[in-house]
C-alpha cells in the first residue's frame with residue numbers, strides 16, 4: 541500500500557506481468573463498498589464472494605469498514621445474489637471514471653498462459669507489462685491502448701497532456717524520455733513491446 545499511485549486515476553483493468561509465469565496477464569481492481577451497519581459485518585466475514593476489510597485512513601482518525609468484491613475471480617456482479625438489506629450488487633460496479641474505491645491496490649490477477657487466478661496487491665509500476673527503463677527511470681503504460689497513446693505522444697512534436705484521455709499516465713513520463721537523444725531508442729523499444 542506504499543507508493544504514490546494509491547489514489548491516482550487508473551483504469552479498472554491493467555496489463556501486468558504474471559507473478560508465476562511472467563507472461564502477459566490481466567489485472568482487475570476489486571471494488572470496495574462501505575458497510576452501513578456494524579451488525580452487517582458478520583455477513584461479509586462469512587461471505588464466499590465478498591471480503592471484509594477494515595480501512596484506516598492515512599492522516600485522519602477516521603477509518604471505515606468495507607466489503608471487497610473481486611469481480612475478476614467471480615465472473616462479474618451476477619455472483620452477488622444474496623446481500624443484506626440496503627445493498628445491491630451494482631454497488632460493487634466499477635465507476636465510469638478512472639476512480640478507485642479502495643486504497644489497497646487490491647485486485648485479481650488473471651493469466652491465460654498459466655491459468656493463474658488469484659488475489660493480488662498491485663505494485664505499480666513494478667507490475668506493469670508495458671514498461672521500459674532508461675537511465676534509471678521507468679516509462680510505463682497501463683495497458684495496450686494507453687501504450688499506443690504513449691508511443692504516439694512521444695513520437696509527436698506537439699505534446700498536449702491537458703484533456704488527453706491518458707493524462708494521468710502522461711504526467712508521469714520522465715522528461716529525459718522525451719529528449720531528441722532518447723526518443724528514437726525509446727520508440728523502438730516501445731514498438732517492440734507492442735509487437736510482442
Ligand SMILES: [Zn+2]
Nearest residue numbers: 558561651654
Ligand atoms: Zn501466468
